[in-house]
Amino acid sequence: MSGHVIIAFETKSGVTGESADIIVDVLRRKYGLNVDVVNLKENPRPDLAQYKSIFIGSGIRMGRWYRKSKKLLNADFEGKNLVVFVSACSAGDPKTHDEAVGKYLNDMLAKYPRAKPLATAALDGRMKMFGKAQAETCDPDKVRAWAEEVGAKLTK
Numbered sequence: 394m395s396g397h398v399i400i401a402f403e404t405k406s407g408v409t410g411e412s413a414d415i416i417v418d419v420l421r422r423k424y425g426l427n428v429d430v431v432n433l434k435e436n437p438r439p440d441l442a443q444y445k446s447i448f449i450g451s452g453i454r455m456g457r458w459y460r461k462s463k464k465l466l467n468a469d470f471e472g473k474n475l476v477v478f479v480s481a482c483s484a485g486d487p488k489t490h491d492e493a494v495g496k497y498l499n500d501m502l503a504k505y506p507r508a509k510p511l512a513t514a515a516l517d518g519r520m521k522m523f524g525k526a527q528a529e530t531c532d533p534d535k536v537r538a539w540a541e542e543v544g545a546k547l548t549k
């Protein structure tokens with residue numbers, strides 16, 4: 394189990410999956426970690442027991458987490474490193490970033506007392522309407538920088 398990492402994510406518009414890809418790349422290449430990536434649409438109930446570090450990622454729509462990723466917050470994280478990230482358009486705007494952290498991370502996690510993350514991030518989102526990007530704030534470098542910080546925590 395030592396060092397074994399899972400990144401379990403749920404996405405509807407693709408951004409949380411793109412962030413998962415960046416995170417896995419950093420953890421594997423920079424930190425040499427053994428990482429599995431699970432798209433919850435394909436495998437909604439991954440066996441978390443075998444992992445030392447668990448990343449849960451969700452997009453946000455209508456102020457809510459996606460259902461399958463939310464369910465994972467009920468797991469037993471005793472003795473494990475939990476890392477949580479969300480993708481939301483409001484998180485990408487400096488004017489509303491802190492509000493997004495409050496609503497989609499702090500308020501949400503307060504409902505799951507067993508979920509005490511080592512690290513969290515409210516990452517940018519993308520919004521398309523009629524095929525055109527309405528809000529495109531995603532910055533892969535920000536995700537990479539955060540993944541590097543988390544990788545350092547996991548391996549120290």
Ligand SMILES: Cc1cc2nc3c(=O)[nH]c(=O)nc-3n(C[C@H](O)[C@H](O)[C@H](O)COP(=O)(O)O)c2cc1C
Nearest residue numbers: 404405406407408409452454455456481483518519
């Ligand atoms: C129907 C709908 C509702 C949304 N509601 C919110 C919201 O309440 N707050 C927010 O910050 N972003 C909202 N967004 C933007 C999403 O957070 C953004 O599309 C993000 O990329 C979703 O993650 P995903 O790409 O992994 O699915 C919404 C987008 C859609 C399409």
